[in-house]
Amino acid sequence: MRLLPKSRRARRATVLLATTALGVAVAGAAWAVSQDDPASTSSTTTAEATVGTYEETVTSTGTFQPAETAELSFAVGGEVLSVDVTEGDVVTAGQALATVGTETLEAELDAAEATLDAAQERLDSDTDADAADTQLAADEASVAAAESRVAQAEEALDDATLTSTIAGTVASVDIAVGDEVGGGSSGTTGGSDPSTSSSSSSSSAASGTGAQVTVITTDAFVVETSVGSVDLARLQQGLQAELTPSDGGDVVYGTVSSIGLVASDAGSGTATFPVEIAVTGAVEGVYAGGSADVSIIVEQHTDVLTVPSAAVTTTDGATTVTVVADDGAHVETPVEIGAAFGVQTEIVSGIEAGDEVVVPLPAGRGGGGDDEGEPGIRFPGGDFPGGGFPGEGGGPGGVPGGGQG
Numbered sequence: 001m002r003l004l005p006k007s008r009r010a011r012r013a014t015v016l017l018a019t020t021a022l023g024v025a026v027a028g029a030a031w032a033v034s035q036d037d038p039a040s041t042s043s044t045t046t047a048e049a050t051v052g053t054y055e056e057t058v059t060s061t062g063t064f065q066p067a068e069t070a071e072l073s074f075a076v077g078g079e080v081l082s083v084d085v086t087e088g089d090v091v092t093a094g095q096a097l098a099t100v101g102t103e104t105l106e107a108e109l110d111a112a113e114a115t116l117d118a119a120q121e122r123l124d125s126d127t128d129a130d131a132a133d134t135q136l137a138a139d140e141a142s143v144a145a146a147e148s149r150v151a152q153a154e155e156a157l158d159d160a161t162l163t164s165t166i167a168g169t170v171a172s173v174d175i176a177v178g179d180e181v182g183g184g185s186s187g188t189t190g191g192s193d194p195s196t197s198s199s200s201s202s203s204s205a206a207s208g209t210g211a212q213v214t215v216i217t218t219d220a221f222v223v224e225t226s227v228g229s230v231d232l233a234r235l236q237q238g239l240q241a242e243l244t245p246s247d248g249g250d251v252v253y254g255t256v257s258s259i260g261l262v263a264s265d266a267g268s269g270t271a272t273f274p275v276e277i278a279v280t281g282a283v284e285g286v287y288a289g290g291s292a293d294v295s296i297i298v299e300q301h302t303d304v305l306t307v308p309s310a311a312v313t314t315t316d317g318a319t320t321v322t323v324v325a326d327d328g329a330h331v332e333t334p335v336e337i338g339a340a341f342g343v344q345t346e347i348v349s350g351i352e353a354g355d356e357v358v359v360p361l362p363a364g365r366g367g368g369g370d371d372e373g374e375p376g377i378r379f380p381g382g383d384f385p386g387g388g389f390p391g392e393g394g395g396p397g398g399v400p401g402g403g404q405g
Helices: 103-128 133-158
Strands: 024-027 044-048 050-066 069-072 078-083 096-100 161-163 168-173 187-189 213-216 221-228 240-245 252-259 271-279 291-308 313-315 318-324 330-334 336-341 344-349 356-360
Touching (some): 103 133, 221 252, 240 271, 271 291, 291 356
Antiparallel strands (some): 069 187, 078 096, 221 271, 240 252, 252 271, 291 344, 318 330, 318 356
16 A cells, blocks of 8 residues: 655644534644545545644524514503604614603693692691691691602603614514504513513503514624523533524624523423523624524633544554554554544544544545545634633634634
8 A cells, every 4th residue: 555645744723523412513633634546445544643622512503583672662541643663764772763642641740730739838838837747747748649640640741752772673563643552561671581581661561462663683682592401501601602594694603691590391391491692793694583503612622632533443452543654654553542522532642743543444435536525524714702611711813712723
């Protein structure tokens, strides 16, 4: 068998290998494979021992949701006089969206102010007359109650104008001029998972069945997903995640922002726990409701020496690899192995980076030409902004902690 000249230079690159239940992402050097003459039918090839960074991941699927959703309804009743926005309009926080008639509200405010004036006059009169303390106390209570009614009437008058609580895009409008609306409520949530979002209501419970105007953020997103109980213990806030849109869009990145501790059953009989991931940085081509493949990085191993797992042989408790010597001879070399990372195996001792090892090919596969490439390997394009790994510091401009070489 004729061997090509061997390169002793260790290569460092970023490689990502995915598994189904527990994804293993590989950031390190890809195989530097030299093969026999394409005309031959060799059953082996060679590959360099390389040093790189390996990442363990938890994988799942999820859905893109707006980072904030404001479901808005009038807090007072009345006839709708104007609707000032349509679906797709961009609005700012505090912008007027619609109004209702105010005649009744103004009359209620006038009545409350008159009651306050009367209560204040009585208190002043009794004070001048040196009335008993009990009478003055009663007068002061009447004034306080009247002031409260005035404040409520003023708030109700303000509520005759429906305003947006967030900056965003109008997603739906479910009212029209002439509609009669009852007093409802408005809430703002982060995402849509009730176990992880918080909301604030501006009035009592809504009498209707849905929001009259919905505003969402279209430049900030979260991904809502879930994991099983086995993976839950490996997660913590701040871990980085790779999010691949299922429609084939560009990969985006995020960090785990919340982890639910109350399990749900989607009907499969297996309990899952909600996880929310905040998408980091500006993104394009992402839409609310779109699905995504999620890969959360839970552990990182740096400066790991590996060879293809197929190059490792264990017989009677002795583990070896076959190293190609400088003169082309094949030397069976004892090694100590560590963890397995997909199709790669860690070498703890016995060989060095750059050593070339013999890799048996699968049965029926010869030493094809260069057009076969490097099967099963892809290079991720893009950096992880923000976030971190357990026990690791984030590295700007590349995969944190691992470098880009």
